[in-house]
Amino acid sequence: MSDQALLYLDGVTVSFDGFRALNALSLVIEPGEMRAIIGPNGAGKTTMMDVVTGKTRPQSGEVYFDGKVDLTRLDEAAIAGLGIGRKFQKPTVFESHTVADNLDLALAGGRGPFHAIFGKRNGATQKRIDELLDTIHLAALRDVRAAYLSHGQKQWLEIGMLLAQEPKLLLVDEPAAGMTDAETEATAVLLKRIAHEKSVIVVEHDMAFVRALGVKVTVLHEGAVISEGSIDHVSADPKVIEVYLGR
């Protein structure tokens, strides 16, 4: 097992009622790496994220974080505490809270109920929230309830919440879904900026977006990796063409 790997999956298998969502999947993400994962519907992309974040337990296989922590033994909250953040496919923010409160809830810090009741709030918190608001271009909307944001703004708010957690690894599920071309482009720029400091895994359908990211690509099909390399390399791979780009 690689000692440097930030995330290490080996032989991970998950089946639901006999359907193999993941079939001996193996994947290694290095610290500071940004990786794009593509694949047709049902290829196991979301299930892979569920396994890493503790939502689904694999029937077999190893999942290690930071070289030593066995993720298959932990629940979602513990895994989030280790520094793995997740953005859902459908933007999921707290709609009755303001944009600033959404970020406040996500900020790194104590997570226990008693800390939440009696914990002190300080200026540093406000400053950090302001910085994040600038990063995700929502500073003007800080006191607006998240329910009133547009789809693209919600996607960005959720990315901002991920950053607030100060994770080591971000799992981002279809960040460009439902965005306009301009928003998609801006999102690619934002993710590239984030990848300077953190490892990022991006699951995406939009090939133009993946091309804009310009990173190593892993192609999944029927729960296993069928090709890996640059976008040009995988799009030229006959196996990929057959199952995904095909016809």
Place this chain on the structure above:
Amino acid sequence: MILRFLVNGLDRWTIAVLIILLAVAVAVPVLNIAVPPDSTYHVPTYAVSLVGKYLTYALLALSVDLVWGFCGILSLGHGAFFALGGYAMGMYLMRQIGSRGVYGNAELPDFMVFLNWKELPLAWYGFSHFAYAALMVVLVPGLLAFVFGWFAFRSRVTGVYLSIITQAMTYALLLAFFRNDFGFGGNNGLTDFKDILGFNIQADTTRGVLFATSALALALAFLICRGLIASKFGKVLVAVRDAESRTRFLGYRVENYKLVVFVLSAAMAGIAGALYVPQVGIINPSEFAPANSIEAVIWVAVGGRGTLSGAIVGAVLVNFAKTWFTSGALAPYWLFLLGGLFIAVTLLLPRGIVGTLAGFVRERRAIPPAAEAPAPNSRVPAEQRG
């Protein structure tokens, strides 16, 4: 620390509610005791007890709103916590009767003598002391809520499944308390109370004090709930209500938050029950009836879910209507009316009375930030969902 937490919850609206409750706490007993009966301002004793009862119902409604309105836990078993608190108080009051019972037995309450029991059951030990009984008023419902919540929330039982098992819980207790050999008076429950802390429970002054205590307890509980909701804890609760799995992926142990708020809410319901029993003079197993718990949920829905003050308004209004209807020719139709009210509120006033009023006020002020926001999304904000 605690003071700061309470002050955080204070806004103009909260202060107004607190002032009203404090004014009621003073005015009603004074108008009953100090004003001569022939004056138009005199409040008759039966009205003091009646409104006092409404106030304890309002405290129960507040506890339901805390878990349902803010954390999305639709408990249809809060009547059980209310009744358990009531029984703890009832047991203390039974022990105060002493040898003044029908059988004149100083050691055993009447129903035990009737059942030919020779000694006091273990569960009754200590209840002759008020402090012990008062502790049990919060401890017993709190402990039941803790054990119940520990298993339910850890197993991630949510939504309608959770509601159903809370119903089962209160129904199981109903059946248990109905049995004579369970040791709490069976079908007849506990009644014929004589005095509380040495004061005659029938006396106008005692009733006045009980009334004021109920109003103060309600005010204090309201202040604590407001403080909780204004704190980060409250924000996490709302986050759990709106997007539970998102909250988990942010690293919050959702089950712990639910457990804390559920236990706290159960203890509040227990206190409500303990204040209810001396004012109505009886506690029997029918308080565990599933319908009672459902009624409490209706009060909250009518007043406005997730508003706290709405729970108080809803409980008082619906119970006032209930008293008015069930004492006239319309009595047989009360349940139809209650059901109709629930449907009407769900369809026409989904945010309840207070929620709708607050909405009007907010619209009139036309919160500037919302106006800046781009075309409001068609999705209904979570607080408006059923």
